[in-house]
Amino acid sequence: MDQRVSFVTLAVTDLERTRAFYVDGLGWEPELDVPGEVLMVPVGERLVLSLWDRAAFEAEVGEPALSGPGVVPMxxxxxxxxxxxxxxxxxxxxxxxxxxxxxxxxxxGGYTGYFADPDGFRWEVAWNPGPIGLRVVPETVIDATPGE
Structure with a gap:
């Protein structure tokens, strides 16, 4: 099996609110938009973020094990x-x-912060001047100082 992730799927409680956040607020361009069902946004060369209505998600996949309050452990x-x-x-x-x-x-040695989308999924925004940072963003400036 190839080492690869093709889709990251998040089950969301209000797809319209999620669309407003990602498309209208962050300016992301969807590739597939099925109102009331799913919003798919290309987020990498071969990676798609799938924002799926939670009821539709549960009907196909099953009820999530973690349904209570708090932060999703990812x-x-x-x-x-x-x-x-x-x-x-x-x-x-x-x-x-x-x-x-x-x-x-x-x-x-990096500089990071977090934000939560409308369903509480946490996004890390990161500048990583190390080897793994250069792997995901080859044009990373390695000698920068936060605050400059």
Whole structure:
């Protein structure tokens, strides 16, 4: 089996609110938009974010094991090439209505912050000047300083 992820699917409680956040607020372009059912957005060369109405998701896949309050034990990450882009993306998310935390310099040398989409899914916005950061964003500036 090839090492590959083709789709990341999130079951959402209000697809219209989710569409407003991602499409209208963040400016993402859907590739497939079936009102009341699913919104699919290309997010990488061969990767699609599928935002699926929760009732339709549960009908096909089953009820999620984690249905209570709190944070889903996963994150999605959006890596950027420069620390100032972390702040810019977090501000865009804030304007789109997201709950946003402040970005901080991490002990491993990067600069990251988080926002929550309308269903509480956490997105990390990260500048990672290390080898794995360069793997996902080859044009990463490795000698930048957060706040510049």
């Amino acid at each position: 994150t999605l990450a959006h890596n950027v090439a420069h620390p100032r882009e972390v702040d810019a993306v977090l501000e865009l998310a804030r304007r789109a209505g997201a709950a946003v935390g402040e970005a901080v310099v991490r002990e491993w």
